[in-house]
Amino acid sequence: MPITIRPATIDDILAMQNANLHNLPENYMLKYYMYHVLSWPEASFVATTTNEVDDIMDQLVEEEEIDDKLSLPKEPKLDPSYIAHSGEKLVGYVLAKMNDDPDSQDTEPNGHITSLSVMRTYRRMGIAEKLMRQALFALCEVHKAKYVSLHVRQSNRAALHLYRDTLAFEVLSVESSYYQDGEDAYAMEKRLALDQLLPSKFQNAQEEDDLESDLLEDIIKQGVKDISV
Numbered sequence: 001m002p003i004t005i006r007p008a009t010i011d012d013i014l015a016m017q018n019a020n021l022h023n024l025p026e027n028y029m030l031k032y033y034m035y036h037v038l039s040w041p042e043a044s045f046v047a048t049t050t051n052e053v054d055d056i057m058d059q060l061v062e063e064e065e066i067d068d069k070l071s072l073p074k075e076p077k078l079d080p081s082y083i084a085h086s087g088e089k090l091v092g093y094v095l096a097k098m099n100d101d102p103d104s105q106d107t108e109p110n111g112h113i114t115s116l117s118v119m120r121t122y123r124r125m126g127i128a129e130k131l132m133r134q135a136l137f138a139l140c141e142v143h144k145a146k147y148v149s150l151h152v153r154q155s156n157r158a159a160l161h162l163y164r165d166t167l168a169f170e171v172l173s174v175e176s177s178y179y180q181d182g183e184d185a186y187a188m189e190k191r192l193a194l195d196q197l198l199p200s201k202f203q204n205a206q207e208e209d210d211l212e213s214d215l216l217e218d219i220i221k222q223g224v225k226d227i228s229v
């Protein structure tokens with residue numbers, strides 16, 4: 001089951017919203033996804049697969065054949081997690097932004113993780129960790145974010161483990177009744193340092209001899225003029 005992680009585009013936002021509705025009680029209007037993806041197009045990522053798209057296409061062809069035989073009207077029931085015309089099914093996303101609150105007291109540029117979720121069948125495979133690492137890297141590299149913040153429910157063991165233990169976020173404070181149902185939130189933060197966020201530093205990164213990504217890393221570390229090719 002190959003999984004692709006790539007930047008989110010405007011074509012993904014319906015499937016992202018659908019995944020969010022499936023996985024979390026904190027939901028957003030479509031225009032809020034659009035705002036993220038159009039304002040910070042490098043910051044949000046999706047995880048997709050194509051396996052089940054093949055399955056559903058086969059199923060549709062079969063249904064069409066049966067419909068033809070029975071002369072029934074054709075009504076393909078496409079799952080909204082399928083991304084229109086791309087042959088992909090969305091299995092996870094991270095929605096991220098820069099903090100653009102004009103009243104904020106922050107003096108340093110900083111990012112925010114608005115939402116993260118992975119569809120149930122695809123959990124515990126490292127997908128959320130990879131989505132988060134991509135978003136943190138992009139916020140730091142492209143938008144020069146010095147730190148990133150997020151909120152998480154106190155009862156959300158899976159997300160807490162991911163943020164605190166895997167990604168080394170710190171708990172800053174407890175925000176009382178942060179959520180609509182009255183649950184408290186941990187306000188968490190992580191300082192960002194580009195050299196620590198490079199893909200080669202990922203815990204499970206494979207040590208492949210990849211000239212292109214080696215060059216990119218050198219450019220990020222040293223700047224263009226110091227690189228000798």
Ligand SMILES: CC(C)(COP(=O)(O)OP(=O)(O)OC[C@H]1O[C@@H](n2cnc3c(N)ncnc32)[C@H](O)[C@@H]1OP(=O)(O)O)[C@@H](O)C(=O)NCCC(=O)NCCS
Binds near residue numbers: 125166
């Ligand atoms: C939280 C969530 C995004 C994790 O996604 P995931 O793809 O399963 O996470 P990963 O496989 O990348 O796991 C990352 C780490 O968290 C741990 N983890 C994942 N699920 C866990 C669980 N249910 N209980 C304890 N630890 C868990 C993994 O073991 C891994 O730890 P490791 O680095 O020590 O090996 C997913 O469970 C989800 O979508 N939940 C519903 C939505 C949600 O809560 N979003 C977060 C809102 S703040």
